[in-house]
Amino acid sequence: xxxxxxxxxxxxxxxxxLFATAFDKVIGLARSNSIWPLPFATxxxxxxxxxxxxxxxxxxxxxxxxxxxxxxxxxxxxxMGTIAKKMAPIVEQVYEQMAxxxxxxxxxxxxxxxxxxxxxxxxxxxxxxxxxxxxxxxxPPRPEQILDGFMKIQELVKNESLRxxxxxxxxxxxxxxxxxxIKGS
Amino acid sequence: MEKVFVQQDFFPVVLQLGVALAFVVAVxxxxxxxxxxxxxxxxxxxxxxxxxxxxxxxxxxxxFSVKYFLIAILFVLFDVEVIFFYPWAINFKSxxxxxxxxxxxxxxxxxxxxxxxxxxxxxxxxxxxxxxxxPEKGN
Numbered sequence: 253x254x255x256x257x258x259x260x261x262x263x264x265x266x267x268x269x270l271f272a273t274a275f276d277k278v279i280g281l282a283r284s285n286s287i288w289p290l291p292f293a294t295x296x297x298x299x300x301x302x303x304x305x306x307x308x309x310x311x312x313x314x315x316x317x318x319x320x321x322x323x324x325x326x327x328x329x330x331x332m333g334t335i336a337k338k339m340a341p342i343v344e345q346v347y348e349q350m351a352x353x354x355x356x357x358x359x360x361x362x363x364x365x366x367x368x369x370x371x372x373x374x375x376x377x378x379x380x381x382x383x384x385x386x387x388x389x390x391x392p393p394r395p396e397q398i399l400d401g402f403m404k405i406q407e408l409v410k411n412e413s414l415r416x417x418x419x420x421x422x423x424x425x426x427x428x429x430x431x432x433x434i435k436g437s
Numbered sequence: 438m439e440k441v442f443v444q445q446d447f448f449p450v451v452l453q454l455g456v457a458l459a460f461v462v463a464v465x466x467x468x469x470x471x472x473x474x475x476x477x478x479x480x481x482x483x484x485x486x487x488x489x490x491x492x493x494x495x496x497x498x499x500x501f502s503v504k505y506f507l508i509a510i511l512f513v514l515f516d517v518e519v520i521f522f523y524p525w526a527i528n529f530k531s532x533x534x535x536x537x538x539x540x541x542x543x544x545x546x547x548x549x550x551x552x553x554x555x556x557x558x559x560x561x562x563x564x565x566x567x568x569x570x571x572p573e574k575g576n
Contacts, residue, residue, distance in 0.1 A: 345491075349483050349488050434481065
């Protein structure tokens with residue numbers, strides 16, 4: 253028989269037939285265990301990612317069975333590989349078209365800092381164009397490291413306030429990355 | 438025995454319509470009130486039609502030569518014609534009774550299409566390079 257562990261319930265008041273907790277925590281719990289990643293794989297880290305989603309490492313165990321190839325339905329943008337300056341606007345647009353709440357993970361040295369490609373044509377880290385939540389070091393990182401980064405994202409998702417994405421700070425942050433919100437939104 | 442309907446008999450129907458309408462209106466009011474003031478965050482590029490990361494170039498609604506459409510439609514027409522040959526050809530051996538009639542019927546079918554094909558050729562639909570004849574001169 254297969255053994256499995258249930259996700260621990262959030263802090264709260266419980267009595268027989270009743271469980272009371274904060275709405276944020278319930279939503280966070282649900283979100284963190286059903287993240288739909290959008291893989292943006294441009295080079296060797298993408299190959300490691302393929303191993304991560306395959307049966308041996310199985311990213312699906314973390315609720316990310318369904319990879320989304322449309323930014324509209326994705327929660328997590330996984331940038332894996334060298335991002336050339338010509339590719340930068342594409343990453344930017346894909347990020348911008350994701351629905352809130354959204355997170356970004358930079359996998360590998362190239363996505364995090366440009367890596368060994370310290371040249372005129374390579375973007376020196378994707379945090380110059382999109383806000384990054386978690387960086388995974390390595391050239392390329394092993395699937396275990398990618399999973400570790402993914403779990404860090406899960407931690408962030410679990411503890412995020414529902415009001416965060418509506419705060420003026422968040423809008424100001426988008427503004428800093430050149431994403432102007434339409435008035436009235 | 439003839440059934441007689443009075444106006445009161447239709448009351449349940451009216452009631453049903455009323456309930457359906459009231460439900461729709463009520464749900465709309467409730468969702469708008471409990472939905473709150475917060476809206477989704479919108480930016481200009483987020484509202485784009487396409488999501489592949491490449492910026493949109495121009496407009497999809499521009500005129501292009503009708504010849505492409507004509508060729509495509511004619512292709513579909515004659516392609517479907519070929520589909521009808523398959524069951525006929527496969528079952529041809531089993532037409533033991535009147536094979537000649539079956540053959541003649543298919544020839545008639547092809548013949549009708551060939552007349553159409555001749556019409557298309559004369560009309561100049563397959564002439565890719567020559568401009569279409571103007572209607573004033575009369576074809």
